[in-house]
Amino acid sequence: xxxxxxxxxxxxxxxxxxxxxxxxxxxxxxxxxxxxxxxxxxxxxxxxxxxxxxxxxxxxxxxxxxxxxxxxxxxxxxxxxxxxxxxxxxxxxxxxxxxxxxxxxxxxxxxxxxxxxxxxxxxxxxxxxxxxxxxxxxxxxxxxxxxxxxxxxxxxxxxxxxxxxxxxxxxxxxxxxxxxxxxxxxxxxxxxxxxxxxxxxxxxxxxxxxxxxxxxxxxxxxxxxxxxxxxxxxxxxxxxxxxxxxxxxxxxxxxxx
Amino acid sequence: xxxxxxxxxxxxxxxxxxxxxxxxxxxxxxxxxxxxxxxxxxxxxxxxxxxxxxxxxxxxxxxxxxxxxxxxxxxxxxxxxxxxxxxxxxxxxxxxxxxxxxxxxxxxxxxxxxxxxxxxxxxxxxxxxxxxxxxxxxxxxxxxxxxxxxxxxxxxxxxxxxxxxxxxxxxxxxxxxxxxxxxxxxxxxxxxxxxxxxxxxxxxxxxxxxxxxxxxxxxxxxxxxxxxxxxxxxxxxxxxxxxxxxxxxxxxxxxxxxxxxxxxxxxxxxxxxxxxxxxxxxxxxxxxxxxxxx
Numbered sequence: 001x002x003x004x005x006x007x008x009x010x011x012x013x014x015x016x017x018x019x020x021x022x023x024x025x026x027x028x029x030x031x032x033x034x035x036x037x038x039x040x041x042x043x044x045x046x047x048x049x050x051x052x053x054x055x056x057x058x059x060x061x062x063x064x065x066x067x068x069x070x071x072x073x074x075x076x077x078x079x080x081x082x083x084x085x086x087x088x089x090x091x092x093x094x095x096x097x098x099x100x101x102x103x104x105x106x107x108x109x110x111x112x113x114x115x116x117x118x119x120x121x122x123x124x125x126x127x128x129x130x131x132x133x134x135x136x137x138x139x140x141x142x143x144x145x146x147x148x149x150x151x152x153x154x155x156x157x158x159x160x161x162x163x164x165x166x167x168x169x170x171x172x173x174x175x176x177x178x179x180x181x182x183x184x185x186x187x188x189x190x191x192x193x194x195x196x197x198x199x200x201x202x203x204x205x206x207x208x209x210x211x212x213x214x215x216x217x218x219x220x221x222x223x224x225x226x227x228x229x230x231x232x233x234x235x236x237x238x239x240x241x242x243x244x245x246x247x248x249x250x251x252x253x254x255x256x257x
Numbered sequence: 258x259x260x261x262x263x264x265x266x267x268x269x270x271x272x273x274x275x276x277x278x279x280x281x282x283x284x285x286x287x288x289x290x291x292x293x294x295x296x297x298x299x300x301x302x303x304x305x306x307x308x309x310x311x312x313x314x315x316x317x318x319x320x321x322x323x324x325x326x327x328x329x330x331x332x333x334x335x336x337x338x339x340x341x342x343x344x345x346x347x348x349x350x351x352x353x354x355x356x357x358x359x360x361x362x363x364x365x366x367x368x369x370x371x372x373x374x375x376x377x378x379x380x381x382x383x384x385x386x387x388x389x390x391x392x393x394x395x396x397x398x399x400x401x402x403x404x405x406x407x408x409x410x411x412x413x414x415x416x417x418x419x420x421x422x423x424x425x426x427x428x429x430x431x432x433x434x435x436x437x438x439x440x441x442x443x444x445x446x447x448x449x450x451x452x453x454x455x456x457x458x459x460x461x462x463x464x465x466x467x468x469x470x471x472x473x474x475x476x477x478x479x480x481x482x483x484x485x486x487x488x489x490x491x492x493x494x495x496x497x498x499x500x501x502x503x504x505x506x507x508x509x510x511x512x513x514x515x516x517x518x519x520x521x522x523x524x525x526x527x528x529x530x531x532x533x534x535x536x537x538x539x540x541x542x543x544x545x546x547x548x549x550x551x
Contacts, residue, residue, distance in 0.1 A: 195458060
């Protein structure tokens, strides 16, 4: 027997499997025309367009993109990674909220999460390392955009939005830093808050507003918690929507160099 | 036949009677099919001038001759309709056309070259200029080489996401996020360090006045300065070889921020004094579980 390529083998295995299910009324009610999950999908230019057009999530993309833009070496997928990490952080963050109270119980809750909740430690680690990674990736994304000169007309304002997104990312990370309520958290945030207090004229007021008092207490914890899980995510999602929308309105990816 | 409401039938019969100059009853009878339709031949005749026998050509003219016997019953005396008095309708093909139509036809047929189809038209145009054929609108951009998003973009994207997810899960399984003792405002660790992305700033604070390092750098340079880059850099080129100055500036910034951050993370110990991580150990709790030099 002739040796099959991987593609042929896949076709042989998958031929007919699930066809009845994929052709069922139930499946066709879920997957819109052009979906690869629908029966009768074939690789045609029309279906390639439908895949994007007929799906609310993929619709973030245009149907066609510049050929040089899909090279991994051009974007390094850094913008997409930032967004993906944000999604991962949202999901793990919501999961962590089930086990966390922003009170004097916070530290005990984190300990309980690590010791007596299934996958608690893993999810907490993912949230923390993912957050550090996101700061890094967003920064690298900015550097990539700079080195490609991608902030130039007509993309000037999207760069401004991007800088705001970088700062929002930093704020998100910083407000989350306090939540474990251990010595690392409280003193890192104290240092950060002291930096903010050097602001001319309003320094003391800014620190007071940030800490909900003169120093980091459980009131600060509650304040940072609300900022972290509600306020900044809300703001950053708005700016991300503008950012993604502007990418397309400004003519897609920049370049080629 | 579709049943037409009586009032609509009446209305259209009235219109027809007015147009043809017949009575309403006659029109109504014609529409109901009770009598043959009236024909008005005051429309311009189509004259086939090159036919040798114009009379023949007009033979199929729609002369639906009403029966002479029926016509008087309808009392159509005032109608200007010329109803040719023909004895037998079926013979109309051979019958000569109505006199009115027939009389001018031979005259025209004899002199076909004199037929003036549009006597009022004079040749009035002259050549002013020659305009090249080209589109009114000019395409603003050159066509670019594009590929379908699916699969050429979405597949690499998906693979990248999966790789990142795998990396993150692996990292989280290996490295435990730090959790020190419970927060205690009365015990200040030495040194107290900010999150790593602020450590470059904290390091800068040890050199300069806090109002400069703590406020001016992050706010004026970091936020306003960075946001203003596209409005300061008016160079339109995006080829790296044509924007060396901008690239140099950004690289200086990167190197400076990176150096400050690395110093802040690794080379600062108690009292913010210079330490070597391979001698004195790491003074950064986020990294404690990662790196051991002992």
